[in-house]
Amino acid sequence: xxxxxxxxxxxxxxxxxxxxxxxxxxxxxxxxxxxxxxxxxxxxxxxxxxxxxxxxxxxxxxxxxxxxxxxxxxxxxxxxxxxxxxxxxxxxxxxxxxxxxxxxxxxxxxxxxxxx
Amino acid sequence: xxxxxxxxxxxxxxxxxxxxxxxxxxxxxxxxxxxxxxxxxxxxxxxxxxxxxxxxxxxxxxxxxxxxxxxxxxxxxxxxxxxxxxxxxxxxxxxxxxxxxxxxxxxxxxxxxx
Numbered sequence: 001x002x003x004x005x006x007x008x009x010x011x012x013x014x015x016x017x018x019x020x021x022x023x024x025x026x027x028x029x030x031x032x033x034x035x036x037x038x039x040x041x042x043x044x045x046x047x048x049x050x051x052x053x054x055x056x057x058x059x060x061x062x063x064x065x066x067x068x069x070x071x072x073x074x075x076x077x078x079x080x081x082x083x084x085x086x087x088x089x090x091x092x093x094x095x096x097x098x099x100x101x102x103x104x105x106x107x108x109x110x111x112x113x114x115x116x
Numbered sequence: 117x118x119x120x121x122x123x124x125x126x127x128x129x130x131x132x133x134x135x136x137x138x139x140x141x142x143x144x145x146x147x148x149x150x151x152x153x154x155x156x157x158x159x160x161x162x163x164x165x166x167x168x169x170x171x172x173x174x175x176x177x178x179x180x181x182x183x184x185x186x187x188x189x190x191x192x193x194x195x196x197x198x199x200x201x202x203x204x205x206x207x208x209x210x211x212x213x214x215x216x217x218x219x220x221x222x223x224x225x226x227x228x229x230x
Binding site for chain 1: 125148150157158159160161162165167169206210212213214215216218220221222223
């Protein structure tokens with residue numbers, strides 16, 4: 001059971017380049033989400049999905065796109081990278097969106113992105 | 117609006133000493149509260165969460181936290197620190213039942229001195 005897998009682990013981009021951060025989970029979870037982590041700011045939600053074909057914006061969605069064509073995968077796309085998008089990105093999943101006692105959110109190991 | 121404040125971005129304790137990481141929250145409704153741990157170069161892992169059941173919540177690795185409504189606090193404690201506890205700890209709050217509404221604190225890095 002691999003859990004939540006993120007690729008790549010590290011990436012360096014030039015301003016204006018595009019790329020896709022991959023996220024896959026093998027736990028048949030309905031809810032998946034993307035966060036960015038910046039020093040001194042904690043985690044901030046970018047986009048989330050409550051199931052295949054359903055996505056919505058989080059706190060900081062600008063500059064990012066997502067899609068959810070399968071239950072397993074939830075890629076994050078940067079269409080035109082900017083230095084302000086230098087960050088560590090985490091994908092997470094849980095059985096449902098509900099944060100109740102028995103529903104735990106699992107995080108991937110992160111993708112460290114630098115935009116020059 | 118909900119928010120969470122972690123007092124102290126860095127905390128140092130001696131091995132075997134009490135660990136106390138402070139978290140105060142602001143919420144207009146009874147909240148859900150979480151503590152996560154992040155080891156270097158890894159993602160977050162849930163330590164424990166409060167969902168309006170018992171006010172003293174026990175988590176993994178010997179950690180526990182007590183919900184105190186009168187003080188709007190949810191401090192994390194462990195009686196005896198181990199070297200393996202060195203990590204960054206995040207407190208988080210949610211006014212709704214959904215993970216999409218969770219607000220994270222800025223984190224506290226715990227150093228354990230041998």
